[in-house]
Amino acid sequence: MTDLRRVGISPDFWYPVALSREVPKGETRAAAFAGERLALYRGAQGAVYALEDRCAHRQVPLSMGVVEGETLRCCYHAWAYRGNGRICQIPYLPKGGERPPRGVRAYPVREAYGLVFVFPGEPEKAAATPLPDLPEFASPRHRTMTFSRAVHCHYSFMHENLLDMNHQFLHRGVIGRIQPKLLGYDAGPQSVEARYLFTSGKGKKDFGAGLLSAKGPRGSKGSDVITIRTEYPYQTLRLAPTNTELPAFSLWAAYVPEDAEQRVTRAYGLLMIAKPPVPGALPLAWPFIRRFTERVFAQDRTAVEAEQRAWDEQGEDRNHEVFPLILDLRDVLRGNGAPLPS
Amino acid sequence: MTDLRRVGISPDFWYPVALSREVPKGETRAAAFAGERLALYRGAQGAVYALEDRCAHRQVPLSMGVVEGETLRCCYHAWAYRGNGRICQIPYLPKGGERPPRGVRAYPVREAYGLVFVFPGEPEKAAATPLPDLPEFASPRHRTMTFSRAVHCHYSFMHENLLDMNHQFLHRGVIGRIQPKLLGYDAGPQSVEARYLFTSGKGKKDFGAGLLSAKGPRGSKGSDVITIRTEYPYQTLRLAPTNTELPAFSLWAAYVPEDAEQRVTRAYGLLMIAKPPVPGALPLAWPFIRRFTERVFAQDRTAVEAEQRAWDEQGEDRNHEVFPLILDLRDVLRGNGAPLPS
Amino acid sequence: MTDLRRVGISPDFWYPVALSREVPKGETRAAAFAGERLALYRGAQGAVYALEDRCAHRQVPLSMGVVEGETLRCCYHAWAYRGNGRICQIPYLPKGGERPPRGVRAYPVREAYGLVFVFPGEPEKAAATPLPDLPEFASPRHRTMTFSRAVHCHYSFMHENLLDMNHQFLHRGVIGRIQPKLLGYDAGPQSVEARYLFTSGKGKKDFGAGLLSAKGPRGSKGSDVITIRTEYPYQTLRLAPTNTELPAFSLWAAYVPEDAEQRVTRAYGLLMIAKPPVPGALPLAWPFIRRFTERVFAQDRTAVEAEQRAWDEQGEDRNHEVFPLILDLRDVLRGNGAPLPS
Incomplete structure (x- = not known):
């Protein structure tokens, strides 16, 4: 079986390569x-x-x-x-x-959602290949926070990181101790979708985290359902809060390899947050949400870049994955990918 | 004959990999x-x-x-x-x-002398393999200065550097011109021991050097006998001064390869200095001795790292060694080493 | 046909390797x-x-x-x-x-023109191989500005850069828009010589540029004839101004590979400027001429280093050269070069 870290991303999709304002x-x-x-x-x-x-x-x-x-x-x-x-x-x-x-x-080239997309695959396929559909981006009830950052790892580590929510231990210093529970998941040839129940535990928590999670900024208890989906080659995360004073949000992400070996990835993210009923509350919360997401992302980056370094040193994938949906995700990424130029 | 710089160190010994306080x-x-x-x-x-x-x-x-x-x-x-x-x-x-x-x-793992030792070889050999025996470390009549530094060269260059005292020209700016005279040496399958007579010559000298050598801090003349021994894989240096107002000292050193190619070495050193009769004299001299040894070590590092760079560029050992005891030392390092993973 | 960027420079010439004052x-x-x-x-x-x-x-x-x-x-x-x-x-x-x-x-070794030359080829050829002849260097009517800079590219890119004056677009911010016209060229087995007519166009211009070009420091119009010659392995550029209030100058350049792969070149330049009739005018202009040449050189460096990076990535020369004299130049550099050690 081909080493997943040697599988190139399929070029026959639209990939962001810059922010429009760049x-x-x-x-x-x-x-x-x-x-x-x-x-x-x-x-x-x-x-x-x-x-x-x-x-x-x-x-x-x-x-x-x-x-x-x-x-x-x-x-x-x-x-x-x-x-x-x-x-x-x-x-x-x-x-x-x-x-x-x-x-x-x-x-x-196409522009949408504040991003410049290119189609690096066979040009005749471009017209028939849709851009991702993000109705919330243009909705007046949402506001979008945009991310673009280089991460030194194969894109597959990014998919695995987000889809396996058992890694919340990594974020214990930012979001407190959380015990995610897998409610269920579905896998198909192009997609894997997992649903988790998040229940807040003990531990100090970033203020911004409260603004985006079930416990709420005032510390009220609760639990969230989080749905994460890899729909090749993109990934989304949706939160539907049970605590109605909190905003629902969804994240759309694309992981774009930059180098020929595909060990450097630019991660583009659009975090679309529903505006809360109180006018002005979201702009006020904005810098805290930004700071919180930056902190979480920095921790994820540390982990996935450590994974890539291990792969580089070991020369092959020695992971012992035990989580069934991650095994299915790997099949999706392997099955839809393209050979790397040797 | 195998290129000495391609010989791995034997893993079947105890090697320091950290200071205990780290x-x-x-x-x-x-x-x-x-x-x-x-x-x-x-x-x-x-x-x-x-x-x-x-x-x-x-x-x-x-x-x-x-x-x-x-x-x-x-x-x-x-x-x-x-x-x-x-x-x-x-x-x-x-x-x-x-x-x-x-x-x-x-x-x-074992801890001793303020160092954490591990046994990287076959675990069943660990119990029967002794730690180095350093009775002076615990003696109330000695005080120990500890060193730990990365040097970008194969460990063999470190052994050769210390054992060939004809390199004192390198330290002329720190310890003055010294003409070391080889009194004699012994070589066996695991060890080489050389005895030198050091007589101070002209040239400016670091103040700390006076504290550790025959000339003495007050500039009185004299000569030292220095005994250097590679007892695979460790190395020691002992000074027995002829001038009785000076402290005797001994240095124990281990050179621990860090990378797989064994071109980066961490040098651990324990410099055990006999306390002089005057109470408080050694603490007073301590920072000067530290500075002196740092300066000497910095010069040695310059030389051995230049040797490694030459080897890297030439792709092989082109040394023309003329000093018989160094030829014997090479046989000891070659004969007790282990093949590098290819 | 051998890739020009894999052709080593011939060692059987005198090459500067340092300034005398170094x-x-x-x-x-x-x-x-x-x-x-x-x-x-x-x-x-x-x-x-x-x-x-x-x-x-x-x-x-x-x-x-x-x-x-x-x-x-x-x-x-x-x-x-x-x-x-x-x-x-x-x-x-x-x-x-x-x-x-x-x-x-x-x-x-020979010293001349403020440079230390060595002969890296077969020593017996050294005596019969002349140093470059630069009578203007010692002439009381000229003053020489000396350059020495490392450039990260194969020496051939330097020759091509200077000989193809159609690259003046690169310098538009420093010397204004110039339309060079090729008047003619000659090529032989060891040399290519091209003559261009430079007519100043629009665009802002560095003050130092005016001191070295036909337009003159006071903005008077005119045109220059510039003669560039690669005489293996050296290169020269001569300006004979039509505007008589301007100094004529000539540049002698040698491009000396530093590394074994010959992808890093040290460029030595001697810019010999005729002293203008007004005494003291040239010393006054000196810092402006220095600044102007530094700016032009920095732009050239950007271009030639980008060429080398492209070659490194592509692994071969994919240039589509359309300028006949550059094709002849390539034959000269290829025909007089030496194989690189493989």
Whole structure:
């Protein structure tokens, strides 16, 4: 059986590679998908383009270039490209030289949810492949907190981390002792969904944690049902609180490999929080929620990066997984993935 | 003949891997022996345990875990281990998963001389293998200065450095010009012992050097007999001064490879100094002796790390050694060593 | 056809490896040519010597050693070398050891133009191989600005950068928009020479640029003829201004590989500027010219290092060069080069 950490992510989906605000009009930005370097740029009319980040002439990154209207000019010898990757000008084209190349690869691009998505797979599949559907993002009853962070591990560790809620011990200093109980789970060829009951135990708790959990900011007791779902290649987490004074929220996450070996992942997250009845309460709570989620994420990162380092040293996956739904998750990630270039 | 820098140290000895005070009660500490990662922890009753530093579940370092009584709990999913490496609890053990592993490797541990020793070799040999015998350590007539430092070279360079006293030119700025004279040496299958006569020459000298050498702090002349012995795998240096106002001292050193290629060594040293007749003189001299030894060690480190870098670049040992006792030392280190994992 | 970036530079030429002032009397300096480490030292009588930078005894760098008269003593066990590389003293030479080695390799050395040149190729070719001839360096009508900087790329990228003046777009922020026009070029087995006409266009311009270009510091218009020549292995650039109030200048450059893979190059440059009629004008302009050339060089470095990174990632040269004289230049560099050690 193939080592899961050697399974590449399938390129035939839409992956975020930048936040929209990271690509202002008339500017470029370097991005990457699984070792493919991308030059993003936003033309004068507002559209974002994604080209292979190598000038066809001398391989210098096009992301070091200059946007002129809807075209991108390489910084070195000023060759100009259209958004479809075709070369439209070589300022000094000489006679007697070699025939110039036609251009570079261009990637389908879409913007949604404040993110720039590219389709790194077979371009003809792009149109038929839907973007993730996140109705809460645009809903006036929700507000969204956006995350983007590099994590030094294979994307599969991220999926396993979130889906196996028995790792709450890791967060004991932030959310207190929690005993998650698995209520049930479903697995299919593209997805695994698990439902947990969270009951707060003892232990000190981050203030922001109270704002996002069953116990509530005022310490009232309760329990939450949390539903986590990997729907290849994305992952979601939903909280439906039993304590009605608390906001429901959902998290959408995509884990995008940056390097060719897929051991560095950029995690994009959209945390969509239902606005509570009291106006102004959510903006007030916002910085606390941000701080809480940053602390939790920092602990998760420590664990998954330690897993990757162990894999790097051992040269293979020596995990002894005992949790059935994680075994099913691994099958989903293995079955939908793509071979890594050897 | 095998390249000496490719000979691993024999694991069938007791090696220090931490200072005792680096492992307080209820805490963990990561250590390493020749690429094997160790999780040290001290239980509630004061004993130190040494486990393989990988949780059997997902290979996360157990040294990131939490001590509970005499057990160690992994930080991630809270699996708990006994000091013998056996798993004693998986808090959420599910039905239908894979059978959990029994545990991880545990290493024999002993504490002595303020050091935590482990036995990385075949465990059944541990009981019959003695710790080094250092009667001066506990003697009321001596006081011990302890050293622990990483040096980026193979352990053999450390042995050769100390045993070949012709390298005093390296320390000319600290101890002045010294012309060491080899009085004689003995070599056996496990040991080489050399006796040198040190006569001080010209040149400026560190104040601390005077406190530890024949010339004496007041500049009186004299000569020292220094005896250096590699008794595999340890090394000692003894000074018996001819000038009776000076303290005799002895140094015990162990060179412990940290990485699998054994190109990073942690040097542990115990410098046991005889208390002089005047009460309070040794505490007064203490910081100067510390500074002097640090300066000498820094110079030695520069040299042996340069040797390792040359080896790394040349890919083999190109030394032209002309000093017979060093040739014998190499035979001892080669003959008692172990093959490196390829 | 061999990948140009895998072609080593020919060792059978004189290459600068240090500035003369970097090797004061009685001191040593580490240098390198294509992975060969050199210990330079200047003896008491003023001559510079270049030895292999490894003591024959234990391979410690001789550049860490001590100059004594015309000899160099290793810092570790004090073996002493003559400038011809022969060992002249081992202070403690024991009986019964291995026969000591005779010495280390010495390189022919010459000093000129404020640079220390060595001849890394076959020593018997050194005498018949001339140093570059730079009459302007000693001329009272010129003053020379000297450059020495490490650039992380193969030397061939440096030649291509300077010879293909269509890269002026890279410098648009410093020298304004310039449209260079190729007037003609000649290529031979050891050389390529190109002549360009530079006409200033729009765009902001560094003040120092005006001091070195046709437009002049006062903004008067004009055009320059620039002649660039690769005469293996060196490169020169000459400006003969049409605007007579401007100084003519010439640049001589050598690109010296430092590492064995020849992906790090030290660029040495001598910018020889004709003194203008007004006395004191050139000293006044000096810091501006220095700043301008530093800015231009920093931009070139960005481009050539990006090229090298692309090559490293792609593992081969994927350039699509369309400029005929660069294709000829590549033939010159390939035809005169040497195989890299595999």
